[in-house]
Amino acid sequence: MRKYLAPILLAATALTALPAAALAEPLKVVATFSIIGDMAKQVGGDRIDLSVLVGPNGDAHVYEPKPQDAARIGEADVVLSNGLKFEGFIDRLVEASGTKAPVVELTKGVTPIPAAEDEHGHAEAGHDDHKHAENEEGHEGEEHAEAGHEGHDHGAFDPHAFQSIPNAIIYVANIADAFCAADAAGCDSYKANAAAYTETLKALDAEVRADVAAVPAEKRTIITSHDAFGYFAKEYGITFLAPEGVSTEAEASAADVAKLIDQVREDKAAAVFVENVTNPRLIEQIAKETGLKVGGALYSDALSPADGPATTYVDLMRHNIRTIAGAVTGS
Ligand SMILES: [Zn+2]
The missing domain is CATH 3.40.50.1980 (Nitrogenase molybdenum iron protein domain)
Known part of the structure; x- marks a missing residue:
């Protein structure tokens, strides 16, 4: 002012x-x-x-x-x-x-x-x-x-x-x-x-593409809580599986979870991730049943609080791709 x-x-x-x-x-x-x-x-x-x-x-x-x-x-x-x-x-x-x-x-x-x-x-x-x-x-x-x-x-x-x-x-x-x-x-x-x-966003876009390119093709399938990453998947070529749909309103049923676990085995998902806006319980259960490790938290629908890693949109996108790439490549 x-x-x-x-x-x-x-x-x-x-x-x-x-x-x-x-x-x-x-x-x-x-x-x-x-x-x-x-x-x-x-x-x-x-x-x-x-x-x-x-x-x-x-x-x-x-x-x-x-x-x-x-x-x-x-x-x-x-x-x-x-x-x-x-x-x-x-x-x-x-x-x-x-x-x-x-x-x-x-x-x-x-x-x-x-x-x-x-x-x-x-x-x-x-x-x-x-x-x-x-x-x-x-x-x-x-x-x-x-x-x-x-x-x-x-x-x-x-x-x-x-x-x-x-x-x-x-x-x-x-x-x-x-x-x-x-x-x-x-x-x-x-x-x-x-x-x-x-201009900042264009540079970020190039950065995300370079980070994805460094992930081996067979490790580009991962699991999150809800279908929040469809546009990311389409744009950058990472496959996301999720037990919940595009909204978080309805919880996944036991059948949804069983189906996902079958998919995990077929698709050889590389890691599972919790989300900042959803309860981690289901993801922890899936990790336990599939033997996949929880690779960290992705920021799907909201920024992090001030002391977190995703206080801006740019940091959110950067955090997510680095978390995914780090977890699936073990780096
Ligand atoms: Zn959402």
Whole structure:
């Protein structure tokens, strides 16, 4: 704030009237979760007052909004969300907030990957508005352990598009466009920040590709808790197996786990990984039953807290590939 307040006050003394857009109020931005919060910070810098709903290590799939979240959205100038039904809570929260702010889905322009078809019926193509409650899953003959979430909305697409760096570059362009639309006076600054950050992301993308290339082809199959890495898999050529689908809402059944253990044997998975947003118990069980070692924690859907290894998106991607490469090559 202070950085640009002073020049604006100087300008104010020189002009008789200031256009409203030049007033030194920061742009109030709400980001739904930590990863896009970091991207917003990179683009917005000092010009934005950022508020993040689902913080470090938080699971946006099952997040239960707090009353102050509606108030924050109600006061926002711009709301940034992932879209593709990543945030199960967002539609109801936006409605409850009565906000007039644009709610910008950062996956706009991304080529979505269909959610893996599985026996839960999580990925029903053409049913992206289909809402089904826990008890309806019972009608499908599933034995789901219920996580205690009343009703949820599964998309037809895998929402974790940010796990591909080329997609992250699209998110950044969408953020700059959204900020420019809401704060024309800051547009040059947003565009310059977005351009610089995009260069950083391109370098990171090259780094991830080089790290993957160093992993022997037969060691590029690994296991995580939920299907959060479909875009990473497609972009970089690592195969991920997971007992849970693209959302963490429904726990894996015993049959899902048995099937995965069979797959592990067939695919010769090289390692298993816990995730920062999910309970490690199931992965520990799979490790025990298959004899695979737990190779560490991957940051799937959230940044780490300040004392962790993934406090920014760049560090998150770097941490994940280094953890995978280190575990499967034993380096
Ligand atoms: Zn997820």
